[in-house]
Amino acid sequence: MASDNTKNILPAKGSVVRAANQAIEPVGLDLKLTNLVFGEIQVLSDLRLSLKPGKVTCLLGPSGVGKSSILKIIAGFIPLPAGSLLTSNDNTPLSNRISFMDQKDLLLPWASVIENVVIGARLRGESPDFEQARAILTHVGLEDRETARPDTLSGGMRQRVALVRTLMDNCPIVLMDEPFSALDAITKFRLQGLAADLLREKTVLLITHDPMEALRLGDVIHVLSGSPVALSPEIVPEGKIPRDPADETLKHQYSEIMRQLALTESEVI
Amino acid sequence: MASDNTKNILPAKGSVVRAANQAIEPVGLDLKLTNLVFGEIQVLSDLRLSLKPGKVTCLLGPSGVGKSSILKIIAGFIPLPAGSLLTSNDNTPLSNRISFMDQKDLLLPWASVIENVVIGARLRGESPDFEQARAILTHVGLEDRETARPDTLSGGMRQRVALVRTLMDNCPIVLMDEPFSALDAITKFRLQGLAADLLREKTVLLITHDPMEALRLGDVIHVLSGSPVALSPEIVPEGKIPRDPADETLKHQYSEIMRQLALTESEVI
């Protein structure tokens, strides 16, 4: 249902932008990480992660294993450790093609919902596409909160605003850190559908704690776990995204994810 | 497994405290809410919620429906609206018997993990029970991060610290707002077990977005949804807590929760 609607949520101008994006080849990405250390804590070492062009890669892993750190390295917030390599498959720099949704919502406390959503355009000195912003806000159920300040929103509402901000950004590479963690089952389900639709043809790295979410949205699923921490082999569910995770054919992958996740945990607790 | 361990995570002193707590009758709680309004937004009206003494009540509901607000009203952070009533079944004031875990982690940025955990004791001018703090920290897998500052922790680690702080508080009434939302499936599973164990005999109100979590931990489950917003009838899963949500006998309740949740959503989106 949500997916049907999204066809017309992007008004004329928005569609043009998307069309333009689709014309260019989606970009793939390859991260070779030698060693990530914070102070005395050795977080990751010898890790290789590829994002397939135009595909959604989901990354799962126990809390504190280093998922957000990988995202931040790709986004450039954590400097690439010495010897590490981050390359795109078209060999042009990545820096201006990345959207990022942090684990925290990072809303500007003084700005209204709509201003938070269009902050990207503001920061680029473009005139914001309020029409599109309103369309997506409507789709996440916040159409009547446009002028509200973030501190008057519930936790899930804040996360939805952050999600809309990321979706407005419309870059070929999208990095998302647990974008649906504060949402109830049903809202989450619908917004996954919306995201799947709006992120089609983009190269997405999605961190999630919910194996179901990975199975619903991921073209490729990796689990980061074990000791020493290593990336699991690709898990590739079948079927068109967004899938129905209740589907019996995904059962096997579900247990595989859980098995991989359990690799570290049993040792920790 | 986790539940077996918890028997000995509380050292001598801690056990005494618990024993003392168990001696007093657990307290029940009754909230009659006439009308909750923020500015022009009518959030809740005519709602009645009872917490059974010594039981875990789970509250689910679509994002933004007013779950956290209910929690804050019980905690006294939002003043009780006119005409509303909040009473305990033993007719003594509630104010000094409530533990609260916010939806945000609310860690003190300048304090180490262990100091964040024992802040309750500090604020009461008691000498903190570091032994117990360390024991619980070990159980959530943070034993080696005692001295870390919150800004060096991952999102899930922060949530675990906040959880430990709440568990340290050891009050007869415990209010928790999505305590496991930032944790991966396996860690979440284990910590639910730990919490169930440590919160036995306490009156708990737990807000969650995850029906599975409610089914695993709740003695009574309510869904807050619909338009106008109303509280669903009690859903009472059977079996000893923590349950295995994969249990076929819970299937029915699962669909009931989902059906209730969907009440509002279909109208919103």
Add this chain to the structure above:
Amino acid sequence: ADKITVLLDWFVNPDHATLIVAQEKGYFKKHGLEVELIAPADPSDPPKLVAAGKADLAISYQPQLHLQVSEGLPLTRVGTLVATPLNSLVVLKDGPIKSLADLKGKKIGYSVSGVEDAMLKAMLEPNGVSLSDIELINVNFSLSPSLLSGQVDAVIGAFRNFELNQMDIEGYPGRAFFPEEEGVPAYDELIVIANNSKVSDPRYKTFMLALEEAVQYLVNHPDESWKLFIKKHKELDDELNKRAWADTLPRFALRPAALDTGRYVRFAKFMLDQGLIKTTVPVKDYAIALD
């Protein structure tokens, strides 16, 4: 009209009567001068500004002129407003200090002018008190209050026409020791100075002419002059200024342009003896009579 800026030494007070009368009575205007009087907050600024060419004339003090010239400031005295010392050492009349000799071991307040220790030395030494026997304290502008409140035992730098009246009005009459009676050579208290490079400016001569007319009106018509004075400066219309006005009248230089070279020679020698200046230069280099 020719514009002339004159920097006063201090806020307008009865010592400036000649200037005010010349201004208010229109003597400057009559001579084609448009004079602007500016009061500074710090008496040491006007000479510097005149030396730097920022103003035409300044009102200053003869002892300071010697210091300034010795420090190389290109300044020349071109006129005199008050021809006797006003400065005095003041104690409480009913206080324990009956003679200068009693000041041994006492506190003396002063408003920093640069020459007070030299004057004190000259006044006290003949009375058997040396500078090391007293404690000198800068009290800035609170000369009489510091004396009245008992924080110091005596003050130097108090003007006999002013602080004495002030103390009297407050009910604590004072006693003054006059420097020129206690070993300090007599000098001109208030003088008009100009930049060396501009002393030949014809406007200055007319300026002095106007002053002369003013001082004559002043001594001939003291009451009318007082009215002129307070007409322009209402805030000065009080008992203190009225008394100060009367006490200052006899002290105005009746021949403002005239120069007594001997006074300057003697005072320069005094300064040299006291170690305040290192050499003396010919008087004509820093004091002239405009003719």
Add this chain to the structure above:
Amino acid sequence: MKIIRPTITIFGLLFLWGAITAITDLPRFILPSPILVLQALVTKADLIAGHAVITATEILLGFAAGLIFGMFSALMISAYQPVRQWVFPILIASQAVPVFAIAPILVLWLGYGIGPKIIVGALIIYFPVAVGFLDGLNRTDPAWTNLASLLQQRSDKSKMAKLYYIYRYIKIPFALPSLSSGIRVAAAVAPIGAIVGEWVGSSAGLGFLMLHANARIQTDLLFASLFVLTLMAISLYYLVDHVLRRLMPWQPDQKST
């Protein structure tokens, strides 16, 4: 309500003061009784009012100048870190310089008009504003600046323009609370600026009047002027406070002054 409390305070203060003068019987030239001061206030109302207008003008101009200059240099220093290391010590030095040392220089350059007063006033106001703003700017959560520069990257605007937008939409709003503390301090000390400025040669203004009164032991006039000046200062403070609060409705400052 907001007006009543300070008013009562002021009267309480006056009463206390009256009591002190009555009991200790300090001489008039040390502390005149409030009645004497009120008399002076009434009888010399014209005189005081005339000077007060001048001082008020100086205060406002100095405040504006200090504000603009302070905010500007905080922005410069924050945007170009080297500027901080090189220029900041100078600014600190500027705070310690007593006016009488530089008064002749100021007069030489700017004459005896209102110019030097504004500059001296601005210098005093400058520093709290600059430090408050700068501390605020530097404390912006790096998570936000990171995200902001990512959001900007695909813009083809100049580096300058991007910097401008980051400040305009992120850093400045984040720094506002801290800036506002600085401005509050500045508002309270602004009158000092004007008064000190009037030390740089003046023949008008409350500072002039006070100096004058002080030197002539017209303590009643001195205190009357002081009273007016104080009222002006308090008004400026509350005005500024009010404006700042309206600018930042999201700030959790529960207490009203």
Add this chain to the structure above:
Amino acid sequence: MKIIRPTITIFGLLFLWGAITAITDLPRFILPSPILVLQALVTKADLIAGHAVITATEILLGFAAGLIFGMFSALMISAYQPVRQWVFPILIASQAVPVFAIAPILVLWLGYGIGPKIIVGALIIYFPVAVGFLDGLNRTDPAWTNLASLLQQRSDKSKMAKLYYIYRYIKIPFALPSLSSGIRVAAAVAPIGAIVGEWVGSSAGLGFLMLHANARIQTDLLFASLFVLTLMAISLYYLVDHVLRRLMPWQPDQKST
């Protein structure tokens, strides 16, 4: 590294000053060239050092007193709201009353010792500290104060004790960044207090020395003293800055001064 930059700055400052004297040809008795001043600094080192020690003592004591008093009143005002409404206007007034005006009176009460200098210094320092701290205390996230009072409720300690713990463990740490901005400003203006104090009455200190040098047109000595005073101010600032930074390692202030 940290030392090098300010040092270079100081030399840059000297150079700038030299350039100004060279270009503008301000006469020596208004602004002497740095070379003359350096000469005076060397030849009169003993004299200057003696007075500098006195002024440094006054600055430090005034700073300490203002700091303690400012922090104390911010705590009082924040903890007891009525105090704010009644007393705050007085504090603002105290700022507006120029120290120049009250310093002479202080001196009449307290004499010409170190007392008035410390009081004047403390008065000047007081306000930025109090405002910075108070703003910080009032901006504590209510979510935290709510939680904290919940955590406290079952304690049987007195109300006072609870208040103490809330401040000790929550409010004060939250307010530290804002307090530190205030302290920084205070550190920069601290020397003014001592100088003003010496200006209205003294028999020693750099301010006293400068007054004398000024009256005697020994501009080289005047500026040499000013230079030393300025160095003291800058040192105090950076010392305070350094200590404050060490106290708040969690603060995202990326930039080092």
